[in-house]
Amino acid sequence: MSRKVTSSSRRKFLQSSAAAAAGLAAAPYFPWSPYTMAQDAKTTSKQDRPILGCIGVGDRWNAVGPQAMNFADCVAVCDVDVNMREKAKGMALNKLGEKGKERGVEMYEDYRKLLDRKDIEVVTIVTPDHWHVKIGIEAMKAGKDVYCEKPLTLTIDEGKQISKVLKETGRVFQVGTQQRSEMSARVNKDGKQRIDQQFLHAVAICKSGKLGKLVKATCVIGGAPSSGEIPKAPVPTGFNWDMWLGQAPMVDFVMGKKGEGNNRQYPESRTHYEFRWWYEYSGGKMTDWGAHHIDIAAWCLGVDTSGPSHIEGTADHPVPFKDGWPTVSNKYNAATKFHVTAGFPGEMEMHILSDGENGITIEGTEGTIFVSRGDLRDEKGTAVADYMKTKPSENPAIATLYKGKRPGNHMGNFFECRQDRTQPISDVYTHHRAMTTAHLANICIRLGKKLQWDSQAEQILGDDEANKWLKREQRKGYEIEV
Numbered sequence: 318m319s320r321k322v323t324s325s326s327r328r329k330f331l332q333s334s335a336a337a338a339a340g341l342a343a344a345p346y347f348p349w350s351p352y353t354m355a356q357d358a359k360t361t362s363k364q365d366r367p368i369l370g371c372i373g374v375g376d377r378w379n380a381v382g383p384q385a386m387n388f389a390d391c392v393a394v395c396d397v398d399v400n401m402r403e404k405a406k407g408m409a410l411n412k413l414g415e416k417g418k419e420r421g422v423e424m425y426e427d428y429r430k431l432l433d434r435k436d437i438e439v440v441t442i443v444t445p446d447h448w449h450v451k452i453g454i455e456a457m458k459a460g461k462d463v464y465c466e467k468p469l470t471l472t473i474d475e476g477k478q479i480s481k482v483l484k485e486t487g488r489v490f491q492v493g494t495q496q497r498s499e500m501s502a503r504v505n506k507d508g509k510q511r512i513d514q515q516f517l518h519a520v521a522i523c524k525s526g527k528l529g530k531l532v533k534a535t536c537v538i539g540g541a542p543s544s545g546e547i548p549k550a551p552v553p554t555g556f557n558w559d560m561w562l563g564q565a566p567m568v569d570f571v572m573g574k575k576g577e578g579n580n581r582q583y584p585e586s587r588t589h590y591e592f593r594w595w596y597e598y599s600g601g602k603m604t605d606w607g608a609h610h611i612d613i614a615a616w617c618l619g620v621d622t623s624g625p626s627h628i629e630g631t632a633d634h635p636v637p638f639k640d641g642w643p644t645v646s647n648k649y650n651a652a653t654k655f656h657v658t659a660g661f662p663g664e665m666e667m668h669i670l671s672d673g674e675n676g677i678t679i680e681g682t683e684g685t686i687f688v689s690r691g692d693l694r695d696e697k698g699t700a701v702a703d704y705m706k707t708k709p710s711e712n713p714a715i716a717t718l719y720k721g722k723r724p725g726n727h728m729g730n731f732f733e734c735r736q737d738r739t740q741p742i743s744d745v746y747t748h749h750r751a752m753t754t755a756h757l758a759n760i761c762i763r764l765g766k767k768l769q770w771d772s773q774a775e776q777i778l779g780d781d782e783a784n785k786w787l788k789r790e791q792r793k794g795y796e797i798e799v
């Protein structure tokens with residue numbers, strides 16, 4: 318299903334990006350068909366592709382790494398686990414082919430050594446959440462453009478810090494919330510008719526007024542699993558546990574047994590992939606999937622640059638909590654179930670639920686739509702017909718939402734924006750606002766109280782204790798400095 322790009326549209330893009338990119342190295346060729354971009358981005362000249370370094374090369378990097386390498390030549394990989402960096406080096410060399418033999422791919426345990434390299438222009442950050450902002454800030458200060466996985470932040474304060482450094486450094490920064498660019502959904506019951514970029518369409522429908530006055534968004538994002546007691550275990554050889562923990566408190570390495578539904582490298586651990594189920598390193602599903610669905614819901618409601626005025630809710634946690642902290646250290650601790658309601662100015666509500674069909678429902682006075690990774694439907698379960706008539710690339714509402722660029726490839730959008738030095742579609746500022754709602758939701762369910770929020774001052778109102786939760790204590794040597 319490849320889509321032709323006319324020579325005049327290509328010329329227009331090249332003209333505008335060439336002007337913006339004056340003084341930069343020769344611009345890579347962007348043919349701007351999302352379906353052919355990956356192939357066309359390959360070149361044989363080593364001079365015309367940005368030089369890439371990859372920090373954190375675990376599970377998700379298996380997708381993000383090759384996506385980035387469609388546009389850039391990877392010369393360095395970094396991970397605190399030797400197994401991961403060796404795997405990534407092999408993948409990068411393979412992708413580079415002949416060029417790789419000449420140039421090589423360096424492995425690093427310490428990301429600061431990778432950032433010290435002046436030849437590296439672009440980095441991907443695909444570490445666990447508690448490292449995103451520290452590495453992101455240091456990367457921008459070292460002059461790199463950044464593609465960083467979601468959720469960008471661990472706390473609301475981190476969101477303020479990274480926004481500040483982005484403004485100061487003028488780097489280009491894409492957050493990995495690919496729902497803003499990609500995906501394809503069914504639009505009728507038999508699933509034969511499909512639509513690309515359904516989340517963008519959902520936002521466009523909301524902004525068109527067809528649903529009337531918007532009153533409610535419901536995000537269903539799942540809950541964390543629970544675990545048994547996970548025993549202490551020796552730190553695996555070649556794994557820098559201190560550096561993996563980073564800003565989080567020093568604790569014993571723990572690991573369960575493989576099998577019983579968990580065959581990950583370190584099953585039932587605090588580390589690879591499993592970090593999501595611990596508040597020390599993440600926010601559970603509230604931030605893991607909230608980063609995607611709260612982001613889209615906030616965009617739909619038009620609150621992506623502001624925030625809620627109050628938030629309340631309830632949750633089940635898999636271990637007992639006291640004053641917001643788990644009292645047990647050897648079991649997953651993130652919420653297994655929750656129902657949070659955030660109120661926004663203009664009498665709009667956002668409900669964030671663990672249970673139900675994963676996706677986002679937007680209700681207005683005139684209609685309702687549901688959007689998910691597989692579906693875009695109205696309240697009768699049928700296609701949202703008006704919007705099926707045009708392809709995303711030909712729909713002016715989508716073009717406006719996508720800042721005049723063509724959607725279809727989230728990584729491609731990052732590299733295109735590097736050319737004209739604009740912020741990509743998943744920008745830090747709106748992501749920080751979406752994450753603020755998710756973090757407030759977690760503060761609310763951990764403390765078990767309703768919070769009033771001043772979205773301009775970015776402060777919890779009338780509650781000094783709760784306000785302390787906007788940031789966390791960071792372990793000595795791993796503090797974030799702006």
Ligand SMILES: NC(=O)c1ccc[n+]([C@@H]2O[C@H](COP(=O)([O-])OP(=O)(O)OC[C@H]3O[C@@H](n4cnc5c(N)ncnc54)[C@H](O)[C@@H]3O)[C@@H](O)[C@H]2O)c1
Nearest residue numbers: 373375376377396397398401443444446466467561589590
């Ligand atoms: N956009 C999406 O749809 C999507 C999907 C999955 C994961 N993610 C995000 O990707 C991130 C990584 O998730 P994952 O499942 O790949 O986790 P993972 O644990 O498999 O991989 C993370 C890697 O980072 C390494 N690491 C930790 N600290 C490091 C440091 N200081 N320096 C260098 N490397 C370090 C770990 O050793 C590990 O190999 C998470 O933030 C997650 O939310 C996004």
